Amino acid sequence: xxxxxxxxxxxxxxxxxxxxxxxxxxxxxxxxxxxxxxxxxxxxxxxxxxxxxxxxxxxxxxxxxxxxxxxxxxxxxxxxxxxxxxxxxxxxxxxxxxxxxxxxxxxxxxxxxxxxxxxxxxxxxxxxxxxxxxxxxxxxxxxxxxx
Numbered sequence: 001x002x003x004x005x006x007x008x009x010x011x012x013x014x015x016x017x018x019x020x021x022x023x024x025x026x027x028x029x030x031x032x033x034x035x036x037x038x039x040x041x042x043x044x045x046x047x048x049x050x051x052x053x054x055x056x057x058x059x060x061x062x063x064x065x066x067x068x069x070x071x072x073x074x075x076x077x078x079x080x081x082x083x084x085x086x087x088x089x090x091x092x093x094x095x096x097x098x099x100x101x102x103x104x105x106x107x108x109x110x111x112x113x114x115x116x117x118x119x120x121x122x123x124x125x126x127x128x129x130x131x132x133x134x135x136x137x138x139x140x141x142x143x144x145x146x147x
Contacts, residue, residue: 071096078130091124
């Protein structure tokens with residue numbers, strides 16, 4: 001399916017009970033580090049977790065900003081190269097903003113959302129490659145730097 005939807009909405013459900021607790025360390029690998037730092041330096045686990053969360057949020061925001069900049073550049077280049085029109089570029093940018101909001105609001109409905117995006121792209125004669133992160137060129141799954 002559309003990689004952008006997977007990227008934008010990428011969310012997994014966690015089990016409960018013992019399985020949920022075991023899974024939690026895999027979902028947040030920083031849990032063990034937070035516990036170790038808390039114990040080693042006799043600090044509150046919640047204080048250490050707050051610092052780690054703040055650092056992770058800042059890094060996520062930085063990566064997201066680089067991704068948005070790279071996506072904007074690729075869209076502008078596609079217009080410049082005559083691969084898409086400016087009107088299509090504007091539609092793509094608006095849809096990407098909608099996808100960003102959807103990531104925050106619609107995590108449970110990923111399959112229907114994928115279908116909606118596929119139909120939207122077809123209705124607007126926009127190749128789906130322009131909805132994937134990095135358009136499959138020069139950008140790995142780790143962000144605009146491809147690292």
